[in-house]
Amino acid sequence: MTDHSNFVQVRHAQKSFGTLEVLKDISLTVERGQIVAIIGPSGSGKSTLLRAINDLDPLTRGEVWLDGVQVNKSLPFRQYEKHINEMRQKIGMVFQHFNLFPHMTARENVTMAPKMLKGLSNQQADALANEQLDKVGMLERIDYYPSQLSGGQKQRVAIARALAMEPKLMLFDEATSALDPELVDEVNQVMKKLAEEHMTMIIVTHEMDFAASVCDRVLFMDQGVVVEEGPPEVVFKNPEKDRTRAFLRKHLEGAK
Amino acid sequence: MDFDLMLRVYPFFIEAAGITILLSVLTAFLGLACGALGAAARLSRFAVARFVGAAYVSVFRGTPALIQLFILYFGGPQIGIQLDAFQAGVIGLGINAGAYMTETIRGAIISIDKGQKEAARTLGLSRWQAMHKIILPQAARLMVRPLGVNLNMLIKATALVAAISVVELTYTAQRYIGSTYKPFEMFLLAGILYMIIIYVTGRAVAWLDRRVQIN
Ligand SMILES: Nc1ncnc2c1ncn2[C@@H]1O[C@H](COP(=O)(O)OP(=O)(O)O)[C@@H](O)[C@H]1O
Ligand SMILES: [Mg+2]
Numbered sequence: 001m002t003d004h005s006n007f008v009q010v011r012h013a014q015k016s017f018g019t020l021e022v023l024k025d026i027s028l029t030v031e032r033g034q035i036v037a038i039i040g041p042s043g044s045g046k047s048t049l050l051r052a053i054n055d056l057d058p059l060t061r062g063e064v065w066l067d068g069v070q071v072n073k074s075l076p077f078r079q080y081e082k083h084i085n086e087m088r089q090k091i092g093m094v095f096q097h098f099n100l101f102p103h104m105t106a107r108e109n110v111t112m113a114p115k116m117l118k119g120l121s122n123q124q125a126d127a128l129a130n131e132q133l134d135k136v137g138m139l140e141r142i143d144y145y146p147s148q149l150s151g152g153q154k155q156r157v158a159i160a161r162a163l164a165m166e167p168k169l170m171l172f173d174e175a176t177s178a179l180d181p182e183l184v185d186e187v188n189q190v191m192k193k194l195a196e197e198h199m200t201m202i203i204v205t206h207e208m209d210f211a212a213s214v215c216d217r218v219l220f221m222d223q224g225v226v227v228e229e230g231p232p233e234v235v236f237k238n239p240e241k242d243r244t245r246a247f248l249r250k251h252l253e254g255a256k
Numbered sequence: 257m258d259f260d261l262m263l264r265v266y267p268f269f270i271e272a273a274g275i276t277i278l279l280s281v282l283t284a285f286l287g288l289a290c291g292a293l294g295a296a297a298r299l300s301r302f303a304v305a306r307f308v309g310a311a312y313v314s315v316f317r318g319t320p321a322l323i324q325l326f327i328l329y330f331g332g333p334q335i336g337i338q339l340d341a342f343q344a345g346v347i348g349l350g351i352n353a354g355a356y357m358t359e360t361i362r363g364a365i366i367s368i369d370k371g372q373k374e375a376a377r378t379l380g381l382s383r384w385q386a387m388h389k390i391i392l393p394q395a396a397r398l399m400v401r402p403l404g405v406n407l408n409m410l411i412k413a414t415a416l417v418a419a420i421s422v423v424e425l426t427y428t429a430q431r432y433i434g435s436t437y438k439p440f441e442m443f444l445l446a447g448i449l450y451m452i453i454i455y456v457t458g459r460a461v462a463w464l465d466r467r468v469q470i471n
Contacts, residue, residue: 019265054425056378072321088377088378089380093378099371099372100375101375101390117379117380161375165380198427
């Protein structure tokens with residue numbers, strides 16, 4: 001049943017909010033260590049797809065698999081809760097609006113879940129916070145509260161928080177869209193670093209240049225379907241579909 | 257105005273104010289407990305619990321507290337509930353205050369950005385862990401002020417138990433009017449003592465509110 005080279009698999013994902021069909025039979029495979037970018041107009045279902053992968057927005061139909069285990073398997077409520085909590089520990093997620101815990105310092109944001117879920121001692125947790133915050137260049141701000149940080153710094157702490165659970169897969173939902181332009185790069189640098197470490201990532205983004213520079217594959221989504229997918233050279237430079245071309249043209253104009 | 261009379265009787269009013277304070281404290285604790293339960297019910301994933309929580313709030317906010325006290329104290333014995341006046345006062349007012357506090361607590365919880373819960377769940381926290389570690393600590397800070405308003409109302413509502421003859425401040429004022437025929441002085445004295453209690457409580461709430469804010 002499970003092919004291990006298909007590290008992440010979304011099979012025939014269909015999702016409706018009431019009568020609105022947001023995802024229409026989407027399938028997607030990501031190999032271990034691969035980086036996939038998802039682009040497309042606003043409202044096309046990118047976030048919903050990403051949020052279906054860790055079951056924040058459960059699919060109406062279809063399956064999500066991670067490393068040979070079905071994420072959204074059907075189980076009685078309690079068993080499902082236990083299962084999904086374990087799966088989510090393996091899937092890091094970074095949000096557009098950071099969603100840092102405002103009542104906790106950067107250190108506490110990073111160590112809260114590992115302490116609670118993996119039983120780390122205070123010493124281990126401190127070492128972990130040092131390591132992860134150093135990685136995102138936030139070690140100096142380890143005891144700052146989110147309100148004392150800039151947007152870019154917040155997002156870097158949020159990435160460290162996700163990494164502290166040692167996920168197998170990282171999901172980024174427009175991680176830089178809420179940032180002032182001059183703060184985008186510091187977050188992109190962190191994501192590039194993860195790419196060099198071969199972290200498996202699915203990145204929803206509006207930044208075509210960044211997507212082109214880090215990802216192995218690009219998916220163009222529109223109105224709940226994958227219109228086109230392929231290597232960035234092809235999708236960005238020489239797209240097959242008119243819709244992709246139109247989107248990229250519009251996007252370029254917008255950027256000017 | 258008869259100041260001499262006021263000076264003569266005020267020690268008895270102070271004593272009665274002690275009963276009002278005791279009544280307020282007990283009612284506040286019972287109210288908080290009912291409010292926490294009520295909020296949990298209102299936010300439950302079970303429809304039955306949500307219904308019970310909503311019914312609790314609408315019944316107890318939708319009828320006069322005085323009627324609730326009368327039903328409990330005068331009507332209670334008919335259905336096998338025997339309480340003395342003080343017990344009936346605490347329980348009646350506590351359950352009533354709990355209905356208001358339910359909405360306060362629920363309001364604070366649902367006002368926390370849903371991204372907070374999502375971030376917590378995404379890390380692998382269970383519903384309860386997310387509530388306990390992420391949502392409640394933030395909601396608690398938002399609750400202090402509105403719960404302070406509930407407390408203010410609850411203290412004033414303790415005057416109602418005079419109607420079931422609990423010897424607190426209002427009842428004491430009425431009793432002294434019976435012997436002195438000076439309603440102005442007696443009610444004024446009671447009013448001043450209520451004001452002191454409420455002022456001090458208000459300051460304490462404001463202090464607590466400042467203390468718990470993040471940075
Ligand atoms: N929780 C929800 N309830 C109802 N509709 C939703 C919900 N979340 C998203 N949608 C709708 O689904 C569509 C796709 O949304 P989304 O996945 O956020 O798109 P994108 O991330 O590509 O901008 C939009 O029309 C949006 O309004
Ligand atoms: Mg989106």
